[in-house]
Amino acid sequence: MELKRIGILTSGGDAPGMNAAIRAATRCAIYEGLEVIGIRRGFEGLLEGDVVPLTSRSVGGIIHRGGTILRTARSERFQKPEGQVEALDRLKELDLDGLILIGGEGTFKGAWALYKKGFPVVGIPGTIDNDVAGTDVTIGFDTAVNTALDAVRKLRDTASSHDRLFIVEVMGRNSGFLASMVALASGAEYVLVPEIPSDIERLCDKLYNARRQGKTHSLIIVAEGVMSAQDLALRLKDTAGYEARVTVLGHIQRGGSPTAFDAVLASRMGACAVEALMEGKSGVMTAVQKDEMATPPLSVAWEEKKPLSADLLSLMDMLSI
Amino acid sequence: MELKRIGILTSGGDAPGMNAAIRAATRCAIYEGLEVIGIRRGFEGLLEGDVVPLTSRSVGGIIHRGGTILRTARSERFQKPEGQVEALDRLKELDLDGLILIGGEGTFKGAWALYKKGFPVVGIPGTIDNDVAGTDVTIGFDTAVNTALDAVRKLRDTASSHDRLFIVEVMGRNSGFLASMVALASGAEYVLVPEIPSDIERLCDKLYNARRQGKTHSLIIVAEGVMSAQDLALRLKDTAGYEARVTVLGHIQRGGSPTAFDAVLASRMGACAVEALMEGKSGVMTAVQKDEMATPPLSVAWEEKKPLSADLLSLMDMLSI
Amino acid sequence: MELKRIGILTSGGDAPGMNAAIRAATRCAIYEGLEVIGIRRGFEGLLEGDVVPLTSRSVGGIIHRGGTILRTARSERFQKPEGQVEALDRLKELDLDGLILIGGEGTFKGAWALYKKGFPVVGIPGTIDNDVAGTDVTIGFDTAVNTALDAVRKLRDTASSHDRLFIVEVMGRNSGFLASMVALASGAEYVLVPEIPSDIERLCDKLYNARRQGKTHSLIIVAEGVMSAQDLALRLKDTAGYEARVTVLGHIQRGGSPTAFDAVLASRMGACAVEALMEGKSGVMTAVQKDEMATPPLSVAWEEKKPLSADLLSLMDMLSI
Amino acid sequence: MELKRIGILTSGGDAPGMNAAIRAATRCAIYEGLEVIGIRRGFEGLLEGDVVPLTSRSVGGIIHRGGTILRTARSERFQKPEGQVEALDRLKELDLDGLILIGGEGTFKGAWALYKKGFPVVGIPGTIDNDVAGTDVTIGFDTAVNTALDAVRKLRDTASSHDRLFIVEVMGRNSGFLASMVALASGAEYVLVPEIPSDIERLCDKLYNARRQGKTHSLIIVAEGVMSAQDLALRLKDTAGYEARVTVLGHIQRGGSPTAFDAVLASRMGACAVEALMEGKSGVMTAVQKDEMATPPLSVAWEEKKPLSADLLSLMDMLSI
Known part of the structure; x- marks a missing residue:
């Protein structure tokens, strides 16, 4: 089948750089x-047929904008088999020969359902969590790390002025990529991630030693998937009497203009997705593997688990002396 | 008494620009x-005699740094009359002829106690809340407003991508200066401040009308002194079934490099404080009144209530149509 | 004449906050x-009849954007009397009862010509130079100062790492507002502004003393209207053998999202302009005078000269020891 | 020889992240x-014996600072053989068993001279130009790209408001890494890099086509090594009559806090350099190759030429339609 007309959609949580990917794929x-x-x-x-033609001009001036101009939403209807059949009908009514879907694991599972029904799909990994196996990085991760880092640097000012212990909760329900990068880049004293069992005793020992060595303030980064910053503060108080201030960074981590890295990554992935469709590929995602573009199957996203670098965590531990 | 040797301290919550004030007063x-x-x-x-000489060089390179190099702490001892007598003894032991204190209302009350005992003091208003009567602006307010605004702009990206209602909780226990400036500058749909009784019904009406007029997302700013963002979300759900996402900006509002406005304001106030001491003034604060420097009594800070501009609030209301 | 339909235009150099003013005036x-x-x-x-209706929705999502959605251009035709007559015809064809013009002195002179012909006009001062007499501040000034300050802070890193002398050229053809605020806020050692005759000898003395006192790097801010940074570097080399690095900040000073101050100022001025037209005023500008809104005649802009604060300059001098 | 005591120095142009590398290597x-x-x-x-002991505490609070706390300078003396012999004497007097040098190609050549004389050295590539062969990335590059991108985004505001053509000159004497990344990330219409012969005719054609397709403004990025932005503007005017505005970003590209990427990269490289010395390696640099740490010989830096990705350039070309 010759490729003449393709659709693009964004789904799941928004991530900075999605617009850059839309622009790149369109152009x-x-x-x-x-x-x-x-x-x-x-x-x-898609189910409602809510569409808009995209042109070179209509995607102009969006490369630097956060969020997604195509917006995103949850769809309970599409979760069901009937919904997926209906979606396929819509795609045919729209006369589309291929579909590019930008999002995370949930989006890719939806794409997989369409692929299994024979419709050509290519996924682009866009999520600030970087928790998509198959690709070393996802669109939005670098921006989110830098946004969180900026916030933590501001907290440092107050922490050092007040000789305080701060706990900062960052996003990451199942993965600690964001938390560990922010911790290492900010020079935090400790990080708690979902991949590694929490050891509150060890954390308290470390805080104790830091004080003894003359550190007047300390910073702990916790991924939301481990426990809330509030709960961690209570446990530190119960275990060792530490008083901690708590900050939850929240949704600001999703917003903002993409960094150069994300704008370039999104541009490369947008172009790669179109090329993949042109070459007749389907059921794949655009990916970066060891600095090279690749197109592994979408199913890798849920069949494999992307490991956190143990090196980075031990490095952070060593550098926070 | 001739002035030969003065002390500088920062007290209460830290605010961006405190270092610029320390530098200016010192130089x-x-x-x-x-x-x-x-x-x-x-x-x-002060009670512990924890001091350091300040020189032109030692305050170099700090004008742009957040927090305070002199650090800050709570002192229960100083709250008591004996503590204040002791503090006076320390000031004499340190051979000081005057003291500059940078902070908010609590700091000024402490300064007042020393002034009442005959020690020459001048206060510099430094607090992100801008809730000090006697001066139109305080050091740190402009920076905090811009920090909160940056965060809200990032949330807008996500709010508009997901067609969502966002509630953002900003600092302000007793005052709505920060909340109302952020709301006006960000184009928020609604703001709740401690100075004005909350009207949840009217808020729900406004949200309803905004939706009818085609607004797909809305933003509400709430000062922490009114209620928590979480509580407001519950009330919106109970009253009208609205689902809102909640973000608490927290301590990041205290940090960061001072804006140009705050760096200049702090420089002017630091110099003004020294001049006031040189002229034999005491028990006063440095202030900006209608764009002119002034030195009203410290006691204005707690004897008067600084009014929120009703104009700004009604302007915000009108502009969020 | 009853007011039913008004026009808005932006003219001259763009300034951050112009969009916020368009939004406020429209709404x-x-x-x-x-x-x-x-x-x-x-x-x-205007002469070409290039117009677009503005609605509450069409000015949504622009409050934080730099530049002007209405764009701006030079018009030689309008400089001539015939062009102005033609413009008046266009305004009548467009069925407009009033016009709001956002810009600087040049824009206000154009507005004055229309006013003299009997057409109701109100000017809003929008220029990063802050060189409009009649108002204490103009839209865009605070943002430009902060943008320049951020750049200068980055230069400080390099200056202090290399023990270097840096000269930074900022905008300001006829006025030194921007230069003097940036100099004071960045802790620069020296500033050259058009309002005050340059004294290269004194500057060299000051640099010499700074070195003697242990300053390893220095920073000079020069307004473009005084001389180019390059020329100043040559003169420093000729006069005292100093090697300086040169940076010209250029057009980045015009861009970026408006600061909170500018977004609020623009909102207030946009609303004030509409009110002024409603009250039958014409030939006036919106202004801030001692923190209050005012509407002085447009002609003040070129009949009076807005003085630079001598206090700020001497303060900067004192604080750079 | 057992390793007991090592030295660290920074040399050449400063780059954001150098302090993070000093901290990591020290700790x-x-x-x-x-x-x-x-x-x-x-x-x-080194020749002057200007040294300072580094401790865990003395490198605290520097991870986010631009520049280098160890400062940097040119040394003509060290260029000569006698200077290098003298440097070796100093290293022995200082009782050092190894030296870590952070900088670019010039620094590495100096390190090589010491290595050739038998002194254990490890280089860490720190330069915003990313022009060091042997490693995929250098410390400071990501930060510089983002700094330049921020500036270009501000220029876009003005360019689009005035329907203008802008030329932005970025750093890069021999390499176009910075220019090409900034161009791709900002959605520029054209980029000129030293690695590829400039084709002004083709550039003019592209600008002509962009106008025809409705683009009202255009952006050209030029690396300083190709020609100055001013010269390019003259050539565009001569060749096709285009009027362009010119901005030279200059030294701001060297400053600022390191991005998360650079802070993490610097931390990894600092630790890697110490490990390399511990393992008895010498004459090598720390490097990232396909996302893995490596320690190739220093001489790769001048013996090989690091190629610019042709893919990125053609992608930029395609996406700027």
Whole structure:
């Protein structure tokens, strides 16, 4: 089947750089002679036929914008088999020959369902959590790390002025990529991540030693998936009497203009997705593996577990002396 | 009594620009031929005699740093009459002829106690809340507003991508200056401040109308002194079924490099404080009133209530249509 | 004449906050029951009839954007009397009863010409130079100062690492507001402004003394209207053998999201301009005088000279010891 | 020879993240039981014996600071054979068993000279240009790209408001890494890099086509090594009559806090350098190759040429339609 007309949608949580990926995929497709349709509000918008044509001009001036111009939404309907059949009907009504889906694991599972029904799909990993196996990095991760780092640097000012212990809760339900990068980059004293069992005793020992060595303030980063910053503060108080201030960074980690890294990554992945469709690939994602572009199967995202670098964690531990 | 040697301390919550004020007061005093002693950790450090000489060089390279190099602390001892007598003894032991205190209302009350005992003191208003009567602005307020604004702008990306209602809790236990400036500058739909009784019904009406007029996302700013963002979310759900996402900006509002406005304000106030001491003034604060420097009595801070501009609030209301 | 339909245009150099002013004027006018027309590309677009209706929705999401959505352009045609007559015809064809013009002195002179012909006009001062007499501040000034300050802070890193002398050229053809605020806020050693004759000898003496006192690096801010940074570097080399590195900040000073101060100022001025037209005022500008809104005649902008604060300059001098 | 005491110096142009590398190397060495000496002002300071002991505490609070606390300087003396012999004497007098040198190609050549004389050295590549062969990335590059990107985004505001053509000159005497990343991340229309012969005709054609397709403003990025932005503007005017505005970003590209990427990279490289010395390696640099740490010989830096990715350039070309 010749490729003439493709759709693009974003789904799941938004991530900085999604717009840069939309722009790149659109312009690359137009460059290759294709027509491009934007589907708004993810699978829900697909079911409702909420679409807009995308042109070189209509994706101008968006490369630096946070969020996604196509918006995103949850769709309970699409979770069900009937919804997926209906989505397929919509894709055909829209006369589309391929679909590019930008999002995380949930989005990729949805894409997989369409692929299994024979529709050509390519996924682009866009999530601030970086928790998609198959690719070393996801769009939005670098920006989120830098946003969190900026916030932590501001907290340092107050922590050092007040000789205080601060606990900062960052995003990451199942993965500690964000937490560990922020901890290492900010020079935090301790980080708690979902991949490693928490050892509150050891944490308290470390805080005790830091005080003895003359550190007047300390910083702990905790991924939300481990426990809330509030709960951790209570446990530190119970275990060793430490008083900690608590900050939950929250949704600001999703926003903001993409960093250069994310804008470039999104541009490369957007173009790569179009090329993959052109080459007849389907059921794959765009990925970076050891600095090279690759297109592994979407299913890698849920069949494999992406390991956290143990090196980085031990390095952080050593450097916080 | 001739002025030869003065002390500087910071007390209460830290605010961006405190270091710029320390630098300005120090260099201005040295320029005038005075010696300068930095007292660490506020009144507690004063009681402990925790001091450091300040020179032109030792306050170099700090104008842009957040927090306070002199640190700050709570002092229960100084709250009691005996503690204040002891503090006076320390000031004499340190051979000081005057004291500059940077902080908010609590700091000014402490300064007042020393003034009542005959010791020359001048206060510099440094607090991100801007809730000090007697001066139109306090050091740190402009920076905190801009920090909160940056965060809210990031949330806008996500709010508009997900068609969501966001509630952002900003600092302000007794005052809505920060909340109302952030709301106006960010184009928020609604703001709740301690100075005005909350009207949840009216808020729900406004949200309803915004949706009807095609707004797909909305933003509410709430000062912490009104209620927590979490509680507000519950009330919106109970009253009208709205689902809101909640973000608490927290301590990041205290940190960061001072804006140009705060760096200049702090420089002017630091110099003004030294001049006031040189002119034999005591029991006063440095202040900006209608764009002019002034030195009203410290007691204005707690005897008067600084009114929120009703104009700004009604303007925000009108502009969020 | 009853006011039913007004136009808005931006002219001259763009300034951060212009969009916030467009939004405020539009929404305020709609709130008051008026229709609003946006005129693109300033007077040139007016002559060409290049217009777009403005609605509450069409000015949504622009409060934080730099530049101006209405764009701006030079118009030689409008400089001539015939052009001004033609512009008046266009305004009548467009069925407008009033015009709001956002810009600097040049824009205000154009507005004055229309006013003299009997057309109701109100000016809003928007220029990063802050060189408009009649108002204490102009929209965009605070943002430009902070942008320049951020750049200078980055240069400090390199200056102090290399023990170097840096000269930074900032905008300001006829005025030194930007230069003097940046110098004071960054802790620069020296500033050259157009309002005060340059004294290269004194500057060299000051640099010499700074070195003697142990300063290993120095920073000089020069307004472009005094001389280029390059020329100043040559003169320092000729006069005293100093080697200086040169940076010209250039157009980045015009861009970026408005600070909170500028977003709020623009909102207030946009609303004030509509109110002024509603009250039958014409030939005036919106202004801030001693922290209060005012509407002085446009002609003040070129009939008076706005003085630079001598206090700030001498303060900077004292604090750079 | 057992390793007991090592020195660290920074040389050449400063780069964001150098302090994070100093911190990491220092703490890692102390963790391993070594003593650490900081040598100030590069090779010049080494010749003068300008040193300072480094401890865990003395490198606290520097991870986020731009520049280098050890400062850097040019040394003509060290260029000569006698200077290098003298440097070796100093290293022995200082009782050092190894030296870590942070900088670019020039620094590595100096390190090589010491290595050739038998002194154990390890280089850490720190330069914003990323032009060191042997490693995929250098410390400071990511930060510089983001700094330049921020500036270009501000220029976009003005360019689009005035329908203008902007030329931005970025750093890069021999390499176009910075220019090409900034161009791709900012969505620039054209980039000129030293590695590829400039084709002004083609550039003019592209600008002409962009206008025809409705682009009202355009952005060209030029690496300083190709020609100055001013010269390019003249050539565009001569060739096709285009009027362009010119901005030279200059030294701000060297400053600022390191991004998360650079802070982490610097931490990894600092630790890796200590490990390399511990393992008896010498004459090598710390490097990242395909996302893995490696220690290739220093000489790779000048014996090989690091190629610019042709893919990225053609991608930029395609995406700027």
